[in-house]
Amino acid sequence: MTTPVIGVLALQGDVREHLIALAAADAVARPVRRPEELAEIDALVIPGGESTTISKLAVLFGVMDPLRERLRAGMPVYGTCAGLIMLADKILDPRSGQETFGGIDMIVRRNAFGRQNESFEAAVALKGVDGDPVEGVFIRAPWVESVGAEVEVLAEHDGHIVAVRQGNALATSFHPELTGDHRVHALFVDMVRDNA
Numbered sequence: 475m476t477t478p479v480i481g482v483l484a485l486q487g488d489v490r491e492h493l494i495a496l497a498a499a500d501a502v503a504r505p506v507r508r509p510e511e512l513a514e515i516d517a518l519v520i521p522g523g524e525s526t527t528i529s530k531l532a533v534l535f536g537v538m539d540p541l542r543e544r545l546r547a548g549m550p551v552y553g554t555c556a557g558l559i560m561l562a563d564k565i566l567d568p569r570s571g572q573e574t575f576g577g578i579d580m581i582v583r584r585n586a587f588g589r590q591n592e593s594f595e596a597a598v599a600l601k602g603v604d605g606d607p608v609e610g611v612f613i614r615a616p617w618v619e620s621v622g623a624e625v626e627v628l629a630e631h632d633g634h635i636v637a638v639r640q641g642n643a644l645a646t647s648f649h650p651e652l653t654g655d656h657r658v659h660a661l662f663v664d665m666v667r668d669n670a
């Protein structure tokens with residue numbers, strides 16, 4: 475495959491940081507928010523932000539269904555934080571009307587770490603990333619309450635699942651795009667190349 479073209483869903487959230495991290499990991503990165511733009515990418519990142527807002531805007535911009543279709547067809551996807559929530563087949567505590575794209579057979583709890591600690595950083599050993607643990611930046615982060623048989627758990631923090639993979643879908647509760655360490659994005663770009 476030539477250099478993969480990876481979109482960053484640009485409805486809301488930290489889009490710019492993902493564009494920078496993907497470019498550093500040798501992908502062509504571009505913001506996408508319209509169904510026609512979705513058709514032109516090899517893979518997609520769903521950024522952190524606010525999952526209820528992303529859900530509403532996805533419906534408004536007409537990308538909810540086209541994106542679900544592409545995910546069902548196996549397009550590689552990586553979601554961070556709110557993006558992880560958007561990839562969950564089920565949310566434990568959804569706001570009314572909140573929908574997800576789905577794609578990972580898991581149940582997530584929103585703002586799960588929030589009660590103890592709104593935001594924090596912790597070293598996270600992530601399967602698939604060699605060397606030092608990654609710096610996990612958790613911002614009102616969800617955790618994964620439970621996963622189905624097809625889901626591989628890649629990392630835990632304090633006994634809670636914070637990174638998973640199912641087929642071509644990768645998700646982390648934390649934000650590697652905010653750290654300047656591009657190893658997780660490089661892992662995703664490798665997934666995209668393997669898929670080609």
Ligand SMILES: NC(=O)CC[C@H](N)C(=O)O
Pocket residue numbers: 521522523524525526554555556557559584585613614615616
């Ligand atoms: N940093 C984040 O993406 C926070 C996620 C946010 N708490 C949500 O529920 O969408």
